[in-house]
Amino acid sequence: MKTFCVKLAGVPLEITTAKDSLQDYFADYFTDEEPLARLTSLADDRNAILDIHRVVSDALIDFDALLFHSSAIMYHGEAVLFAAPSGTGKSTHAAYWKELFGDEVTYVNDDKPFLRPLGIDGDSRPYVCGSPWRGKHRLGANISAPIRALCIISRADKPHISEVPALSVLPEIMYQVYVPDGPERIGRALELLNALLSGIKVYKLECNLDSSCAKLAQDAIFGE
Amino acid sequence: MKIKPGFVLREVMGDMVAVPTGEAAKTFHGMVRLNKTAYEIWQGLEAGKDLSQIASDMAAVYDAAPEKIEVDVKSVAEQLQQAGIIEE
Numbered sequence: 001m002k003t004f005c006v007k008l009a010g011v012p013l014e015i016t017t018a019k020d021s022l023q024d025y026f027a028d029y030f031t032d033e034e035p036l037a038r039l040t041s042l043a044d045d046r047n048a049i050l051d052i053h054r055v056v057s058d059a060l061i062d063f064d065a066l067l068f069h070s071s072a073i074m075y076h077g078e079a080v081l082f083a084a085p086s087g088t089g090k091s092t093h094a095a096y097w098k099e100l101f102g103d104e105v106t107y108v109n110d111d112k113p114f115l116r117p118l119g120i121d122g123d124s125r126p127y128v129c130g131s132p133w134r135g136k137h138r139l140g141a142n143i144s145a146p147i148r149a150l151c152i153i154s155r156a157d158k159p160h161i162s163e164v165p166a167l168s169v170l171p172e173i174m175y176q177v178y179v180p181d182g183p184e185r186i187g188r189a190l191e192l193l194n195a196l197l198s199g200i201k202v203y204k205l206e207c208n209l210d211s212s213c214a215k216l217a218q219d220a221i222f223g224e
Numbered sequence: 225m226k227i228k229p230g231f232v233l234r235e236v237m238g239d240m241v242a243v244p245t246g247e248a249a250k251t252f253h254g255m256v257r258l259n260k261t262a263y264e265i266w267q268g269l270e271a272g273k274d275l276s277q278i279a280s281d282m283a284a285v286y287d288a289a290p291e292k293i294e295v296d297v298k299s300v301a302e303q304l305q306q307a308g309i310i311e312e
Contacts, residue, residue: 167237174241174255183232183245190234190241197237 007031008056009065009114009129010121010144017052018044025049025132028142034207036063053112053133053193057178061088061185065114065129066192067178070150072098072108072140074126078127079145080221082205083176091135093153093207096214100159108143111135117196120144126199140210147222156206159213161220164204173197225301227270228311237268242266243307251308265300269310275301 003016006029010048014024014035037059043051057067070083072096080097082090097105120127125146134140151161152169166173173193180189203220207213230248240263242256259264261282268278278291279294286293304310 022283165237165244167239170237170241170257171255179243183230185286186243186245187231187234190232190236194234194236 005031005033005036007033008131009063009116010061011060011063011065012036013059014038014057015052015056016040017048018042019048022048022052025207028130029132040212049133057114058182058185059182060114061180061188061192062190064118064192065116066189067112067131068113068115068128068194069176069178071110071135072113072213073147074106074108074143075143075218075222076106077145078148078222080148080217081113081128081150082153083173085175088155089154089207091137091139091151092209093151093205093213093217094139096211097218099211100214101140101218105147106143107134107139107141109134109140109146110137111140113140115147115192116144117192117199126196147196147200149203151203151205151217151221153207155208157208158206159208159210159216160169160206161203161217164202165221166202169204173202194215225269225274225305225312226272227266227304227312228309231256255260256304256307256309261296262300265297266304268297269304271303274301281297 002020002023004023005014008028012031012033012035013137039055041052043056070081071090072081073094082093084090109130114129116127127144128147129144130140130142152172228248230246231242233242240258244252275297279297283290283293
């Protein structure tokens with residue numbers, strides 16, 4: 001058994017895990033701060049990292065942080081989230097931004113960032129925060145950024161982007177929200193989702209496998 | 225005919241969203257999105273009313289023929305039933 005303290009989505013947590021080697025996975029998030037919750041994962045097999053992920057995501061709901069399956073990048077200090085069913089190409093699209101805009105783009109998290117729809121550290125804008133679960137390419141860092149937009153990605157031959165009412169893509173959005181355990185936490189997750197969607201712009205982005213899609217999206221989201 | 229117990233409901237961007245927990249989660253996987261009318265029917269079913277009672281209640285509020293409303297109420301109830309959300 002190993003016990004250590006991490007700060008995730010701005011919340012100090014004490015984690016006890018049956019699998020000692022898991023500690024290394026959290027190295028970027030170690031903290032000396034007094035934990036607000038003490039969590040335990042007894043899984044010690046190859047599913048340990050997923051089990052602790054579930055335990056942490058459930059607990060963070062109590063502190064207004066919501067896990068949202070997406071690829072999150074930061075461009076000039078503001079974040080854009082790309083969400084889509086697995087295999088559609090959200091990571092590929094995020095990679096196009098990196099390819100096109102280089103150092104202007106920083107990965108927050110390529111797979112499972114935490115969102116703080118009510119803000120963080122006295123700033124009430126919706127924020128996205130890094131997490132140790134960074135996807136198969138391990139892209140991301142222990143950083144946070146205010147969210148400017150959420151893009152729902154689908155594949156199409158001809159690239160197109162348009163701002164849409166969140167309600168029109170609600171099923172696509174909800175499919176990427178982590179549903180926690182227990183009615184109270186589920187209710188809270190839905191409230192946080194509502195706060196998020198009230199505070200950011202939502203786009204529908206149809207793209208093919210061409211990096212010029214990133215320019216199209218950047219124009220629409222950051223243009224003017 | 226009533227809604228299975230265990231749904232958590234919250235308003236998200238103007239629609240009601242229902243997520244199953246406990247008993248309801250055993251037969252229904254996913255989430256339900258209800259517009260204003262569907263939510264009224266849902267509430268009627270939760271309160272134990274039958275379909276014609278729900279329709280006549282709604283006809284008293286909305287300016288529409290009761291027969292037309294009853295058709296809509298039945299259609300929503302059928303969809304909920306097919307999805308495993310309603311129990312007899």
